[in-house]
Amino acid sequence: MSMDKPSNTADDILAAARSFIVAGGYNGFSYADIxxxxxxxxxxxxxxxxxxxxxxxTLVRRYLxxxxxxxxxxxxxxxxxxxxxxxxxxxxxxCIEDASRPFCVCALLASELPALPPEIAAGVRAYFQFLxxxxxxxxxxxxxxxxxxxxxxxxxxxEAFMATVHGAMxxxxxxxxVLTFGMIxxxxxxxxxxxxx
Amino acid sequence: MSMDKPSNTADDILAAARSFIVAGGYNGFSYADIxxxxxxxxxxxxxxxxxxxxxxxTLVRRYLxxxxxxxxxxxxxxxxxxxxxxxxxxxxxxCIEDASRPFCVCALLASELPALPPEIAAGVRAYFQFLxxxxxxxxxxxxxxxxxxxxxxxxxxxEAFMATVHGAMxxxxxxxxVLTFGMIxxxxxxxxxxxxx
DNA sequence: TGTAGTCTACCTTCTAGTAGGTAGGCAGCG
DNA sequence: CGCTGCCTACCTACTAGAAGGTAGACTACA
Numbered sequence: 194m195s196m197d198k199p200s201n202t203a204d205d206i207l208a209a210a211r212s213f214i215v216a217g218g219y220n221g222f223s224y225a226d227i228x229x230x231x232x233x234x235x236x237x238x239x240x241x242x243x244x245x246x247x248x249x250x251t252l253v254r255r256y257l258x259x260x261x262x263x264x265x266x267x268x269x270x271x272x273x274x275x276x277x278x279x280x281x282x283x284x285x286x287x288c289i290e291d292a293s294r295p296f297c298v299c300a301l302l303a304s305e306l307p308a309l310p311p312e313i314a315a316g317v318r319a320y321f322q323f324l325x326x327x328x329x330x331x332x333x334x335x336x337x338x339x340x341x342x343x344x345x346x347x348x349x350x351x352e353a354f355m356a357t358v359h360g361a362m363x364x365x366x367x368x369x370x371v372l373t374f375g376m377i378x379x380x381x382x383x384x385x386x387x388x389x390x
Numbered sequence: 391m392s393m394d395k396p397s398n399t400a401d402d403i404l405a406a407a408r409s410f411i412v413a414g415g416y417n418g419f420s421y422a423d424i425x426x427x428x429x430x431x432x433x434x435x436x437x438x439x440x441x442x443x444x445x446x447x448t449l450v451r452r453y454l455x456x457x458x459x460x461x462x463x464x465x466x467x468x469x470x471x472x473x474x475x476x477x478x479x480x481x482x483x484x485c486i487e488d489a490s491r492p493f494c495v496c497a498l499l500a501s502e503l504p505a506l507p508p509e510i511a512a513g514v515r516a517y518f519q520f521l522x523x524x525x526x527x528x529x530x531x532x533x534x535x536x537x538x539x540x541x542x543x544x545x546x547x548x549e550a551f552m553a554t555v556h557g558a559m560x561x562x563x564x565x566x567x568v569l570t571f572g573m574i575x576x577x578x579x580x581x582x583x584x585x586x587x
Numbered sequence: 588t589g590t591a592g593t594c595t596a597c598c599t600t601c602t603a604g605t606a607g608g609t610a611g612g613c614a615g616c617g
Numbered sequence: 618c619g620c621t622g623c624c625t626a627c628c629t630a631c632t633a634g635a636a637g638g639t640a641g642a643c644t645a646c647a
Binding site: 202233234236237240241 | 591592593594595596
């Protein structure tokens with residue numbers, strides 16, 4: 194659709210930055226690291242992203258955009274709240290199991306938020322607010338339809354669910370066991386979904 | 391009791407390092423940063439901790455030791471499983487609300503685990519294993535006594551609880567709202583504790 | 588011809604870490 | 618007592634390398 198950029202070096206840089214950030218956070222990589230993995234010189238990265246802040250800001254902005262469009266598309270294909278939660282959790286379970294994206298970029302950046310450049314911190318906050326808002330909507334609909342069993346306000350259930358997902362990513366990483374995430378999320382989902390008993 | 395060290399500079403260094411790590415992770419601070427806040431020269435830090443790995447390794451080891459003794463003491467004073475969970479959650483709620491320790495050192499380090507020096511990564515893993523083991527024991531006793539309502543195996547409930555706690559820390563940080571942690575944990579505890587309805 | 592993309596070569600600042608030295612405390616011993 | 622020697626804690630001054638970033642030239646291609 195958007196015919197902005199036929200050049201894919203910028204995308205390669207963003208992809209490399211993403212995997213470095215997912216591995217070690219904002220201060221865990223350098224332009225030299227990116228340059229090496231994509232076979233380019235440091236200075237060429239500055240051509241695409243004048244500063245590191247520009248680079249990561251772009252990455253976070255796009256990450257949120259992708260989440261927004263992804264959730265919208267997900268809701269078109271899968272309208273049932275229980276199935277939405279299952280699909281969302283299943284997405285991350287898959288990413289962790291095949292090691293393709295073993296952590297959420299914004300969850301990782303949030304952990305070092307006080308030390309982040311303010312522009313990036315703002316982007317990370319925006320992601321959390323979007324995700325929380327989307328989940329709150331899912332819980333509201335599920336509660337209204339009776340397809341989700343909740344005992345607190347939808348907003349609070351949404352925050353608790355999001356927290357469990359992020360914490361489960363952390364545990365999976367700490368244990369080095371890709372199945373930990375699913376082990377935690379499966380019963381969490383079961384408690385929320387009355388039909389599957 | 392233990393008459394090991396009258397010198398408190400080493401402890402000052404560890405305390406400064408802890409607050410820097412909590413703020414920005416392993417790569418988010420330097421010896422120069424620590425030197426400045428405690429009013430000492432960089433080289434003097436190397437006298438106490440020859441390398442940065444030594445410093446953080448010591449910090450993580452002591453963090454685990456403190457957790458072990460802290461949990462043991464907690465169990466002596468508060469033997470009931472529901473109250474143990476409440477006290478544990480309350481401890482972090484307090485730390486976050488008064489900003490004294492707004493994040494768990496090992497939870498933060500776990501997020502950047504793939505980029506950590508292996509000695510430190512091992513220490514972080516040990517902390518997760520201890521905490522998970524302790525919580526599993528609490529859930530086992532609570533389930534046996536009927537004082538905790540669980541629907542999955544104690545080990546799994548323990549992992550889910552730990553994940554929610556860590557994720558709630560992350561959300562509190564992302565929103566910059568110290569009350570978020572309690573907002574998430576309160577209903578999570580209520581679901582586990584049958585008496586309080 | 589212009590411009591997007593890359594390069595080499597460089598700069599400045601920060602990094603962890605080292606070298607070598609000083610000041611004071613506290614042995615042990617004549 | 619006073620002297621020697623060692624130890625802890627700290628210092629100044631330095632290093633090599635990595636960090637983010639810049640300047641300017643080359644190339645390819647529309």
